[in-house]
Amino acid sequence: MEVTKVEDQHLKIQEKIEKVLTAKQEQEQCCPVKDILARFGDKWSIYTILMLGRHEKLRFNELKGLISGISQRMLTVTLRALEEDGLVNRTLYPEIPPRVEYVLTPLGQSLLLQLLELADWAKLNIDQILAARVRYGKKEGAK
Numbered sequence: 414m415e416v417t418k419v420e421d422q423h424l425k426i427q428e429k430i431e432k433v434l435t436a437k438q439e440q441e442q443c444c445p446v447k448d449i450l451a452r453f454g455d456k457w458s459i460y461t462i463l464m465l466g467r468h469e470k471l472r473f474n475e476l477k478g479l480i481s482g483i484s485q486r487m488l489t490v491t492l493r494a495l496e497e498d499g500l501v502n503r504t505l506y507p508e509i510p511p512r513v514e515y516v517l518t519p520l521g522q523s524l525l526l527q528l529l530e531l532a533d534w535a536k537l538n539i540d541q542i543l544a545a546r547v548r549y550g551k552k553e554g555a556k
Contacts, residue, residue: 466525
């Protein structure tokens with residue numbers, strides 16, 4: 414039996430999903446993919462990456478002013494995590510007062526490109542998503 418292009422693509426997608434979900438739990442404390450997605454999947458990390466992508470280089474207070482609703486502590490935690498993962502470089506200038514600047518690393522830039530792809534997908538599908546939410550709301554209201 415001949416495999417069509419669509420079926421072949423479906424098989425490749427299924428293989429990729431299987432690889433992500435079947436990490437050897439005995440050898441690893443946690444699935445690295447889940448760990449990475451959890452780290453970058455929160456809104457503060459995404460906003461931080463997007464803002465650094467837009468402005469290229471920002472100081473802490475500039476970044477805080479651009480991300481509506483983020484607390485100083487949450488921005489500190491987010492920047493430390495992104496720096497730990499190699500997505501952001503932090504440069505401290507020995508001045509008085511000290512000046513600290515943040516920029517995306519090449520790895521951070523590559524993640525930015527993926528976030529922009531996801532944003533494009535959301536824009537393309539917003540009407541379907543909103544319609545589905547309305548249908549769901551009607552279904553839930555009928556219960």
